[in-house]
Amino acid sequence: xxxxxxxxxxxxxxxxxxxxxxxxxxxxxxxxxxxxxxxxxxxxxxxxxxxxxxxxxxxxxxxxxxxxxxxxxxxxxxxxxxxxxxxxxxxxxxxxxxxxxxxxxxxxxxxxxxxxxxxxxxxxxxxxxxxxxxxxxxxxxxxxxxxxxxxxxxxxxxxxxxxxxxxxxxxxxxxxxxxxxxxxxxxxxxxxxxxxxxxxxxxxxxxxxxxxxxxxxxxxxxxxxxxxxxxxxxxxxxxxx
Amino acid sequence: xxxxxxxxxxxxxxxxxxxxxxxxxxxxxxxxxxxxxxxxxxxxxxxxxxxxxxxxxxxxxxxxxxxxxxxxxxxxxxxxxxxxxxxxxxxxxxxxxxxxxxxxxxxxxxxxxxxxxxxxxxxxxxxxxxxxxxxxxxxxxxxxxxxxxxxxxxxxxxxxxxxxxxxxxxxxxxxxxxxxxxxxxxxxxxxxxxxxxxxxxxxxxxxxxxxxxxxxxxxxxxxxxxxxxxxxxxxxxxxxxxxxxxxxxxxxxxxxxxxxxxxxxxxxxxxxxxxxxxxxxxxxxxxxxxxxxxxxxxxxxxxxx
Numbered sequence: 001x002x003x004x005x006x007x008x009x010x011x012x013x014x015x016x017x018x019x020x021x022x023x024x025x026x027x028x029x030x031x032x033x034x035x036x037x038x039x040x041x042x043x044x045x046x047x048x049x050x051x052x053x054x055x056x057x058x059x060x061x062x063x064x065x066x067x068x069x070x071x072x073x074x075x076x077x078x079x080x081x082x083x084x085x086x087x088x089x090x091x092x093x094x095x096x097x098x099x100x101x102x103x104x105x106x107x108x109x110x111x112x113x114x115x116x117x118x119x120x121x122x123x124x125x126x127x128x129x130x131x132x133x134x135x136x137x138x139x140x141x142x143x144x145x146x147x148x149x150x151x152x153x154x155x156x157x158x159x160x161x162x163x164x165x166x167x168x169x170x171x172x173x174x175x176x177x178x179x180x181x182x183x184x185x186x187x188x189x190x191x192x193x194x195x196x197x198x199x200x201x202x203x204x205x206x207x208x209x210x211x212x213x214x215x216x217x218x219x220x221x222x223x224x225x226x227x228x229x230x231x232x233x234x235x236x237x238x239x240x241x
Numbered sequence: 242x243x244x245x246x247x248x249x250x251x252x253x254x255x256x257x258x259x260x261x262x263x264x265x266x267x268x269x270x271x272x273x274x275x276x277x278x279x280x281x282x283x284x285x286x287x288x289x290x291x292x293x294x295x296x297x298x299x300x301x302x303x304x305x306x307x308x309x310x311x312x313x314x315x316x317x318x319x320x321x322x323x324x325x326x327x328x329x330x331x332x333x334x335x336x337x338x339x340x341x342x343x344x345x346x347x348x349x350x351x352x353x354x355x356x357x358x359x360x361x362x363x364x365x366x367x368x369x370x371x372x373x374x375x376x377x378x379x380x381x382x383x384x385x386x387x388x389x390x391x392x393x394x395x396x397x398x399x400x401x402x403x404x405x406x407x408x409x410x411x412x413x414x415x416x417x418x419x420x421x422x423x424x425x426x427x428x429x430x431x432x433x434x435x436x437x438x439x440x441x442x443x444x445x446x447x448x449x450x451x452x453x454x455x456x457x458x459x460x461x462x463x464x465x466x467x468x469x470x471x472x473x474x475x476x477x478x479x480x481x482x483x484x485x486x487x488x489x490x491x492x493x494x495x496x497x498x499x500x501x502x503x504x505x506x507x508x509x510x511x512x513x514x515x516x517x518x519x520x521x522x523x524x525x526x527x528x529x530x531x532x533x534x535x536x537x538x539x540x541x542x543x544x545x546x
Contacts, residue, residue, distance in 0.1 A: 056524055080530040092525040095457070095485065097543035105539060106529045134543075155529055 002030040002053070002159060002188055007062035009048055022048045026062070028206065028216065030159075035181055035189040037199050039226075040208030046192045047089060049208075050161045053190070054086045055079045066159070083158030087165055089192070091148040093136045099147055100131040106155040119150040122183065124176045141168040149180060159188045166195050199223075242273065246310055249339030253369040254308045256335075264306040265292055270318045273310070281305050281332070291321035291353075294334070298327030298359070306335045309352065314344020314378040319351045326362040326394075337369035340380040340406075348372075349381035356387065358394035358421075365397045372405035379407040386413045390421035392447065397424045402437065403545065404430055411439045417478075419447030425454040428545045431464035431492070441470040445478035445507065452480045459541050460492035471499045474507025486515040487544060489537075 009023040023045045030036055038046045051057045053064065055076040064072045071079060094102070103119055104111050111119075116127040123146035133139065135147060145168040152160060166177060174197050181189060181201045191198060199205060205222035207214045215225055242250075246268065250256040259266075259274060263281035266273040270290070277283040280300040284293045294305060311318060324334065342348040358364060372380035388396050402409060409429075417423050423443065431437050443452050452472065460466050472480045486494035498511040518540050526536035 054528055076524060076527040077530060077532050080528050084528075086528045088521075088525065092519075092521050094522060094540065095544050096546040097539070098546075101539075101543065105526060105531065108530060151529070 001032060001065075001067055002190075003065040004028045004049075004052075005063045005065065007049075007052065007059045007064070009045075009052060009057065010060045023052075023059075030188050030190055031204075032188055033186050034203040035185070035191065035201055036204045036206060037191045037193050037202035038206045038208060039192075039194060039199060040214070044208040046208050047163055050086065050163050050190070050192055053159070053161055054084055080155075080157075084161065085152050085155045085157035085159065086161040087148050087152040087163065089163035089167060091135075091144040093144070095134065095136050097135050098131065099133055099135055102135050102147070102151055103131075103154045106151045111154075115154075119154045120147075122153055122176070122180060123147070123150045124173055125150070142170060145169055149177075153180070153183070157187070160184055160190065162189070162191045164192050164194070166193060166198060199226075245312055245341050246273075249310050249312075249341060249371070249373075250308055252371050253337030253339045254306055254335045256306060256308065260304075260306045262304055262306075263294075264308075265294075266306075266308055266310070267318075267320065268310040269313055269316060283307075286321060286323075289321050290319065291323070294322065294324045296324070296326045296330045296332050296362075298329055300327065300330045300332060302331065304333040304335060308336065309338040309350055311338065311340040311342070311348050311350050314342050314348050315346035317347075317349040317351070319353065321353045322355075324354070324356045324364075326356065326358045326364055328359040329361045330359075331363040333365045333367065335367045337367070337371075338382065339370075340372040340382075342372065342378045342380050345377040347379040347381060349379075349383070351383045351385070353385045354387070356389065356396065358388070358390050358396060360391045361393045362391070363395040365399070367399045368401070370400075370402040370406055370409065372407070380405060382406055382409045382411070384409075384411050386411075388413070388415040388423065390415070390417050390423060390450075392419040392421060394418065394421045395424075396422070398426070400425070400427045402429045404432065406431075406437070407435055409437045409439075411437075413439075413441045413443075415441075415443045415452070417443065417445050417447060417450040417452055420449040421447055422450070423452040423454075425452075425456070427454070427456040427458075429456070429458040429466060430461070430541075430545060431459075431466055432461040433464060434462070435464040436466075437464070438467045439469070441472075441482070443470075443472050443480065445472070445474045445480050446476060448476045448478070450476065450478045452478075452482075454482045456482075456484045457544055458484075458486045458494060459489070459545060460486065460494050461489045463491050465493045466495070468494070468496045468513075469499075470497075470511070471501070472509050472511070473501045473503060474509050475503045477504065477506035478508070480507070480509045482511045484511075484513040484515075485544070486513075487541065488515060488517055 007026040010019045010021045120127045206216040282295045496513040500509040
């Protein structure tokens with residue numbers, strides 16, 4: 001069980017010196033063995049929430065509890081070792097670090113070809129073609145995104161934070177992506193997404209707007225709200241609503 | 242050969258004892274061991290310190306090891322080695338020098354190497370510089386490498402200096418002929434008060450000639466590195482120079498590129514990036530469970546891989 005209690009996050013505006021609130025008094029509970037999709041317009045604080053959960057940023061006030069333990073002050077490394085795993089929205093590039101080395105760092109041990117095939121085939125990549133390639137600009141955006149997801153799978157864990165996992169992945173590969181979520185069905189999975197096909201995989205949907213959690217609930221109930229407020233949720237929901 | 246010699250040989254040339262094939266092992270200014278065969282002949286110079294290495298035409302898939310060991314202080318070893326590579330030959334040359342200086346006086350090795358590659362010849366030249374021990378004496382390398390490539394020749398230079406060298410001033414000069422190709426992969430790590438200067442001057446003289454120079458450097462402590470390159474395109478050619486540096490602590494890296502398209506048909510590119518490790522790289526590896534120090538080490542190891 002992962003809980004956010006009264007989480008507020010604000011930053012100082014570089015230009016006028018005033019504090020700008022990104023998240024305001026957010027209370028949320030993420031259950032075990034459930035997929036939660038966070039959605040909402042750009043700039044509503046979705047990615048910030050993911051960063052707070054992984055420990056990249058510390059909340060201005062409020063607490064984060066994981067299985068009853070206060071982890072608000074835990075570092076990124078400590079959270080990773082407690083089972084938090086994150087796939088970045090923008091995959092990070094590394095000159096000289098190969099796909100194989102990155103996967104080995106993720107799972108904390110040497111990987112044989114079978115192990116690498118297992119991670120990479122789940123994101124639609126053939127291990128033989130990729131393991132010796134550097135995770136740098138020689139790979140396309142889509143390839144980097146797939147490798148980012150493979151790295152999360154290789155690491156494993158209890159809480160998966162996936163920030164726009166579909167970004168850069170062609171529509172034809174959506175089924176593969178959905179299969180990855182199915183593979184994580186016994187974990188706590190939190191996904192930031194705008195895509196209806198990903199929203200459909202959710203057990204629970206959370207809607208953010210204007211720094212605030214607008215509503216959260218079961219997928220079926222939330223779809224009704226989203227279709228009534230098309231300005232909040234964009235093309236696919238709007239088209240099908 | 243004692244244990245120190247064996248350890249140095251392993252570090253600089255991946256050698257476990259005496260190698261097979263042609264080799265020349267030099268220790269403290271004197272010949273320690275040599276083997277020369279009909280394909281790759283090694284001959285001592287008569288007028289100065291050094292050797293001629295003559296690779297016969299059409300010799301393929303052969304290697305020659307020419308490591309140098311320096312295990313005493315107050316010693317400056319300058320050696321002139323000339324390499325004559327026959328037409329269509331394809332060989333690997335493993336050079337490298339290890340200094341083990343316990344003394345409070347300086348130890349210096351200056352290898353002046355000149356390569357003459359005939360038509361269609363190919364050479365992979367691997368050079369590692371390494372120094373150990375904490376004697377106050379400096380450990381210095383000032384190598385000069387001159388490369389002359391005839392038509393269609395290929396030269397791959399892999400130069401690595403990964404620690405302990407107090408001061409180095411490396412100079413590399415190349416003249417690249419028609420459809421010939423020069424590839425340089427340089428990796429330098431400095432720490433403490435170490436200084437490293439590396440200077441390339443490459444003339445792309447022949448039509449269709451190419452040069453690709455990639456220098457990766459990491460500077461720690463209060464060390465300083467200076468990268469200078471001068472790429473001259475005198476014909477229809479392609480040249481690319483890339484200098485990437487990671488700066489840690491209070492270190493400094495200076496990169497000075499120069500590209501000169503003498504011919505309007507020359508296409509020359511220079512890329513340079515110097516800075517500390519990107520915060521997002523550290524965060525990514527920490528999110529995999531590595532500590533900040535482990536993440537930094539992994540990024541540097543990969544960068545210098």
